[in-house]
Amino acid sequence: MLFNSLSFVVFLVIVLALYYLKLFSWTGKKRMLLLASYVFYGLWNPPLVILLWISTVVDWTAGKKLAVEENQKKRKMWLMLSMFVNLGFLAFFKYGDFILENFVALMNAFGVDFQARPMDIILPMGISFYTFQTMSYTIDMYKRKIEPARTFLDFALYVTFFPQLVAGPIVRAKELISQFYEEKKATTNQFIWGLFLLTIGLFQKVVMADTLLADTSDTVFGAGKILNGVDAWIGTIAFSGQIFFDFAGYSTCAIGIALMLGIILPDNFRYPYASLGFSDLWKRWHISLSSWLKDYLYIPLGGNRHGITRMYVALMLTMFLGGLWHGAAWTFIVWGGLHGTYLILERLQQQYLPFKITKWNGIFLAFITFSCVNITWVFFRAREFETAWNMIKSMFYLNQDGAKILQSFDIMKVSIVISLLFLCHWIMRNTSMKEVSLKTPTWVLGVVWAIMFFLIVIAQGSGEQFIYFQF
Amino acid sequence: MQLKQSLIIAVTIGFLSVTAWELYWRSQGHHPNIDDNKNLWANQRAKLENSQENTVAIIGSSRILYDLQLDIWKTETNTDPVMLATQGASPIPVFKDIVDNTDFSGTLLVGVTPPLLFATTYPEAEFMKRSQTLVDYYYNRTYAQRINHKLSVPLQKSLAFIRDGDENWDSDVDLKTLLKNLNPDERGGPIYPPFNNFEDITLERHMKMTKRMENDTAYANTVKKVWTAILSGDHPPPDKDGTIAAFSELAKKFKARGGNLILIRCPSSGLFQMVESKGFPREAFWNVLVEQSGAKAYNYLDYPQFQNLFLPEWSHLALKDAQFFTRELIKIMKSDGALTNYNTN
Numbered sequence: 173m174l175f176n177s178l179s180f181v182v183f184l185v186i187v188l189a190l191y192y193l194k195l196f197s198w199t200g201k202k203r204m205l206l207l208a209s210y211v212f213y214g215l216w217n218p219p220l221v222i223l224l225w226i227s228t229v230v231d232w233t234a235g236k237k238l239a240v241e242e243n244q245k246k247r248k249m250w251l252m253l254s255m256f257v258n259l260g261f262l263a264f265f266k267y268g269d270f271i272l273e274n275f276v277a278l279m280n281a282f283g284v285d286f287q288a289r290p291m292d293i294i295l296p297m298g299i300s301f302y303t304f305q306t307m308s309y310t311i312d313m314y315k316r317k318i319e320p321a322r323t324f325l326d327f328a329l330y331v332t333f334f335p336q337l338v339a340g341p342i343v344r345a346k347e348l349i350s351q352f353y354e355e356k357k358a359t360t361n362q363f364i365w366g367l368f369l370l371t372i373g374l375f376q377k378v379v380m381a382d383t384l385l386a387d388t389s390d391t392v393f394g395a396g397k398i399l400n401g402v403d404a405w406i407g408t409i410a411f412s413g414q415i416f417f418d419f420a421g422y423s424t425c426a427i428g429i430a431l432m433l434g435i436i437l438p439d440n441f442r443y444p445y446a447s448l449g450f451s452d453l454w455k456r457w458h459i460s461l462s463s464w465l466k467d468y469l470y471i472p473l474g475g476n477r478h479g480i481t482r483m484y485v486a487l488m489l490t491m492f493l494g495g496l497w498h499g500a501a502w503t504f505i506v507w508g509g510l511h512g513t514y515l516i517l518e519r520l521q522q523q524y525l526p527f528k529i530t531k532w533n534g535i536f537l538a539f540i541t542f543s544c545v546n547i548t549w550v551f552f553r554a555r556e557f558e559t560a561w562n563m564i565k566s567m568f569y570l571n572q573d574g575a576k577i578l579q580s581f582d583i584m585k586v587s588i589v590i591s592l593l594f595l596c597h598w599i600m601r602n603t604s605m606k607e608v609s610l611k612t613p614t615w616v617l618g619v620v621w622a623i624m625f626f627l628i629v630i631a632q633g634s635g636e637q638f639i640y641f642q643f
Numbered sequence: 644m645q646l647k648q649s650l651i652i653a654v655t656i657g658f659l660s661v662t663a664w665e666l667y668w669r670s671q672g673h674h675p676n677i678d679d680n681k682n683l684w685a686n687q688r689a690k691l692e693n694s695q696e697n698t699v700a701i702i703g704s705s706r707i708l709y710d711l712q713l714d715i716w717k718t719e720t721n722t723d724p725v726m727l728a729t730q731g732a733s734p735i736p737v738f739k740d741i742v743d744n745t746d747f748s749g750t751l752l753v754g755v756t757p758p759l760l761f762a763t764t765y766p767e768a769e770f771m772k773r774s775q776t777l778v779d780y781y782y783n784r785t786y787a788q789r790i791n792h793k794l795s796v797p798l799q800k801s802l803a804f805i806r807d808g809d810e811n812w813d814s815d816v817d818l819k820t821l822l823k824n825l826n827p828d829e830r831g832g833p834i835y836p837p838f839n840n841f842e843d844i845t846l847e848r849h850m851k852m853t854k855r856m857e858n859d860t861a862y863a864n865t866v867k868k869v870w871t872a873i874l875s876g877d878h879p880p881p882d883k884d885g886t887i888a889a890f891s892e893l894a895k896k897f898k899a900r901g902g903n904l905i906l907i908r909c910p911s912s913g914l915f916q917m918v919e920s921k922g923f924p925r926e927a928f929w930n931v932l933v934e935q936s937g938a939k940a941y942n943y944l945d946y947p948q949f950q951n952l953f954l955p956e957w958s959h960l961a962l963k964d965a966q967f968f969t970r971e972l973i974k975i976m977k978s979d980g981a982l983t984n985y986n987t988n
Contacts, residue, residue, distance in 0.1 A: 173787045178794035215787040364646040383819045579834075581826045614645045618652025625657040630664055631818040632806060 173212050175370075175425045176378050183212065184429065191433060198355040202325050205433075209334035213297070220296045223261060228331045230257045231306040232324055238313040239320040247314060254310035258303040266300065268293050270500035298338030300497055304464055306331050309345040311468055318346050326352045335429040339422045341440040341460035348435075356434035365606075368621060369428025372605075375624040376421030383631045384589050385414040388582050393553050393563075400574040402583065404566035410586045411553045412546050413593055416445065419458070442604075445545070446538045446597035448529055450514040453541060465494050484519075488512040498552070503560060507551040514544060535598055542594060668803045668816055672855065677799050678808035679708075679730065679844045682792035685781040687848055690725045691745050697722040700747060702737045703754020705730040706909040709959035711752070712969040713849040719973045720982060722750070726848035730810070732773035733759050735889055736766075740778045742893045750903040750982060755932070757923035761881040764889045773810075796846065812838040833876075836868040841956070857953075857961045866956040867913070874918050881923065887932050894936035903983045904938040905976070910949055910968070913957035939981045941972065 173180050187208045191201055214221045234254040241247050263271070269290050279286040309330070312318045321327035330349045336342075358366060392399065392407020399407070423440035430437045444457035454462040473486035488509065495508020529537060547564065554560035566574050600608070609617060677683070691700060699722045701707060708728040716724045727737055734753055741747055762770050798805045804816050811820075815837070827834040841856035855862050894904055908929060911919055923929075925944070933940040943949040948971055952964040960968055976982045 177787065177791050178798075179787050179790040182790075182794065215790070216785045218786070361646050364650050367650070368646070379818070383822075387819070577831045579831045580828050581822075582831070585822070614648045615652055617646075618649040619656060621649060621653035622656035622660065625653060626660040626664070627818065629657075629661050630804065 173215050175422065175429075176374055179215070183208070188432060192357075199325065201355075202329055202352060205334070206325065206329050206332060209329070209332040209337060212334040213332070213337060216297055217294070220294075223265075223296055223299070224302065224332055227258060227261065227303060227306050228328050230254060231310050231331070232321070232327045234310045235313045235320050235327070238310065251310060251314040254307060258307045261296075261299060262303055265293055265296055267496075267500045301340050301342055302331060302337060304461075304497075305342050308342070308464060308468065309349075312345060321345070321349045322353060333430070333435075335426040335433075335435075336437055339419070339426070340458075341423055341426065341437055342464055343437060343460065347438060351435050358432055358434040362434065363432050366428040366431030366433075368609075368617075369424050369431065369605075371428075371621060371624050371628070373421045373423070373425030373428060374628050376417040376424065379624075379627045379631045380589070381414045381417035381421060384585060385410045385417070388578060388586050389414050389553065391577060391582075393555075393559065395575070395577050396559075397577075398562050398571045398574045399566045400576045401566050401569040401571070403574070403576055403578050404563050406578055406583050406586050408546050408550055408553075408563065408567065409590045412445075412542075412549050413586070413590050415549065415552075416441075416593070443597035443600045445542050445594055446601040447541050447545075448534060448537050449541055450511065450518050450544075453545065454511075454515075461494070461497070465490050465497075469493060484516050487515055491515065501555075503551045503554055503557060506557075506560075507548050510548045510551065514548075538598055538601075539594070665802055665804055673803040673816060675800050675803050675805070676842075677796065677844055677846060678806055679842060679848065679850070680807055680809045681777050681780040682784075682788070682807075683844070683846060683848050684727065684729070684777045685784055686846070687725050687727055688740075688778075688781045690723075691727075691741065691747050694725070694745075694747050694749060695723060696749065698725060698747070699723065699750045699752065700725045700741065701728055701752045701754070702734040702741070703728040703752075703907070704732055704734065704756040704759045706756050706911070706959060707752070707754025707907060708848070708850045709852055710754075710909045710965050710968050711907075711972075712851070712962075712966050713847065715966055715969045716973065719970065720977075722982075726850075728754055728848075729774045729777060730812075731759070731770065733762060733770040733886075734774065735760070735764060735886065735893070736771055736774035736778055738890065738893045738897075742896050746900070748897075748901040750905065751897065752905050752907055753938070755906050755908050755929065757919050757928055758878075758881075760890070760932075761883055761886045761923060761928055763879070763882045764885045765882075812840070815840050833872070835872050836865060838869045839865050841866065841959075851962045852955070852959055852965070854962075856955050860955075863955040870957060871914060874914055881928075883928060883931070887928075887935055890932065891935040891937075894938055898937065903981075904936065905981055906933060906936070906938045906940040907972070908940075908942040908944070910943045910952050910954060910960065911958055912952075912954045915957040939976075939979070941975065941981075943968075946971070946975065 173183060187205070190196070190204050190208075196204060210221050210224070213224065231254050234250040237250045238247055241250065269292070272288050272291065276286055276288050309318070309321075309327075313320060321330065326349050329352055330343075330345060333343075333348065389407055389411040392403055393411065395403075420441040427437045427439070438460060440458060440460050442456040442459065444453055447453035447456050470486055470490040473489060474482045475486060476483045491508040491512030492505055493508070495504045495506070495511070498504045498507070527533075547567070550563045550567070551560050554563060562571070565571050612620075690698070694700075699716070699720070701711060701724055705728065708726065708730065711724075711726075713724045713726060716722070727741075728734070729737065738751075738753065741751065759770050762768065765771060766775060792807075795805070795807050799807055806815070806817050824837055839862060841853050841862075843851045843853050856866070857863075897904055925942070929940075929942060949968065952968060953961040954964075955961055959965075973982070
């Protein structure tokens with residue numbers, strides 16, 4: 173089920189009514205939320221709920237055993253079971269065809285005439301999100317960082333909680349499970365603020381991403397020809413804006429919906445396009461994934477504890493795998509690799525060419541960072557390397573006779589939207605929406621809210637899926 | 644910050660703005676209507692899974708969709724028509740789906756619009772892809788999508804600004820389309836004039852042309868401009884042999900299991916008729932298709948009563964003439980014994 177759909181409006185109203193009517197005890201409400209979460213997921217493809225159940229049961233069992241088991245060998249075995257099941261799901265459902273394709277290519281490269289039919293496996297929505305979430309529980313249990321969930325119901329709800337089930341934020345057990353122990357009820361202000369966040373999230377998705385930016389990006393990346401530099405840049409920054417509004421919109425909706433239930437989810441984006449460098453970027457973009465990768469991949473790989481070379485290797489590996497997490501294609505790996513390279517270059521700059529960031533050079537540095545990020549989006553969005561490479565060449569004006577495919581109005585529209593996005597991130601980078609809203613007159617907030625609602629209604633949207641559902 | 648007051652202001656202004664928006668579009672001549680989309684098509688396609696003896700399936704493109712009036716068909720033949728014609732598309736993918744994936748063996752009417760049917764069998768071509776997308780959607784639609792459709796129907800029936808179409812030509816009052824039409828220029832290639840809506844369809848896909856298209860010549864001319872732009876563009880040559888071979892193979896399979904296949908060439912006029920008669924001469928295209936498929940066939944050119952019908956935008960019949968065309972066609976087919984499963988009760 174999509175947040176930007178009529179069925180979700182009805183679903184949410186029913187869930188909120190059942191949650192706030194005095195029909196159930198707290199345990200009954202949690203059961204209702206769990207059932208609602210399965211319905212939310214199952215209305216897309218009912219049989220795939222079974223994967224959620226398997227993941228839940230395996231990690232619950234592993235967590236329970238890890239809580240009492242003292243034998244280190246056995247503890248490791250329980251951890252391995254969890255990893256095997258979750259990563260096995262990912263390997264089969266998400267990377268099956270990719271692995272097969274590359275195996276065939278490798279065989280052919282060695283002169284072995286081997287062909288295999290693609291397996292055409294359906295990709296379960298949000299599999300990368302919920303497998304990472306459940307694995308974090310077992311790993312933390314293994315490291316004795318957290319207490320086991322008190323009941324199976326609490327754990328199952330942690331794995332399946334519908335607001336963040338299919339596209340995050342990827343929440344750690346200690347942040348969410350403990351919230352289920354005591355009865356939760358949003359205060360009036362929390363409820364209204366949650367509704368406001370839901371409106372902002374839908375506005376970002378339906379109006380900004382789908383209505384204002386998606387067509388330009390799709391036209392440019394689907395053109396199938398060599399483009400003029402202006403068109404290549406506009407298509408790229410349109411995608412840059414689209415993916416931010418799409419994904420941040422989902423996260424904002426998720427945080428708002430959870431808040432309407434009295435549950436607090438962590439921030440997933442903090443104005444990333446005004447980042448001052450790439451370390452800063454990864455503290456602001458998809459925060460729940462970058463902190464997951466840091467805690468469960470980069471640090472176990474050695475982090476910065478074994479010298480500079482090992483640190484760079486760990487960084488690159490983390491970013492390569494972070495790229496692969498997004499999709500089963502080499503273009504995603506290159507995207508991750510570029511970000512890894514940026515991070516290494518940034519550390520070298522800090523070591524050999526340090527300079528102080530002031531309010532004068534800050535916006536310039538943020539603009540450079542944003543421009544470099546845009547270059548990486550080309551690899552993220554392009555389906556093939558040929559498209560990506562042609563786009564990059566066009567962006568650096570190496571294709572003098574490239575085709576002009578965008579109308580002047582589209583160029584102006586995207587330029588204005590992305591300039592405003594950048595400036596807005598710059599202005600907001602050291603504050604939060606909540607802080608700004610506290611300083612905003614009541615009537616202004618009401619009018620802004622009404623404008624967003626009106627634009628969502630007249631944009632209508634066509635129920636476009638969120639981009640990150642495929643990851 | 645007084646969030647409660649902000650919410651009250653937002654709800655009040657939001658409600659007033661949406662009401663004003665609705666009234667504005669009504670004042671511009673827009674009325675609530677259902678959009679022809681993949682959900683309507685999939686619901687009709689589902690009927691073929693349990694088709695009755697008297698089910699008649701109709702495939703083709705927009706001409707047969709507009710020109711065959713389902714209410715008249717129902718009363719005149721006592722059969723149950725399932726309308727699967729697809730606007731702007733080749734019928735071949737739908738025919739293939741019916742032949743390969745159903746055991747339907749009743750009467751299948753195929754509307755032949757030469758520039759679409761004889762264009763290509765290449766799956767990625769626009770005319771093929773559009774039909775195939777509908778077939779794929781039928782098999783892949785989720786329960787959530789079914790519910791969304793059910794919930795959108797009352798909104799479409801009540802509000803003029805609500806649109807739920809899949810194609811560019813369906814949406815003329817949503818924000819994206821309004822922005823697109825704001826200030827077009829030719830930097831990115833030629834600009835097509837806006838394709839104004841002229842469809843009035845029911846949930847059963849009974850299509851009627853709107854009164855505005857019949858009565859407002861200037862409005863009809865806007866659509867003629869679109870056709871002129873499309874027809875004068877560069878198009879690859881038709882794949883006559885490939886399309887006829889693909890169609891005939893499916894026809895053979897369908898007839899072998901007892902299906903009754905009927906080809907219908909609906910009227911066209913003006914520039915369309917000129918382009919079709921020159922680019923798709925009857926002897927080289929229609930006659931060969933009829934011969935190789937072995938189907939019963941009806942071409943409007945053979946009947947004097949179909950010569951002077953009113954097609955406001957050259958391609959589709961005005962409602963009254965569509966009703967006449969349907970009645971007359973049924974009469975002709977009945978007298979030929981072409982309709983094998985119609986019920987006289």
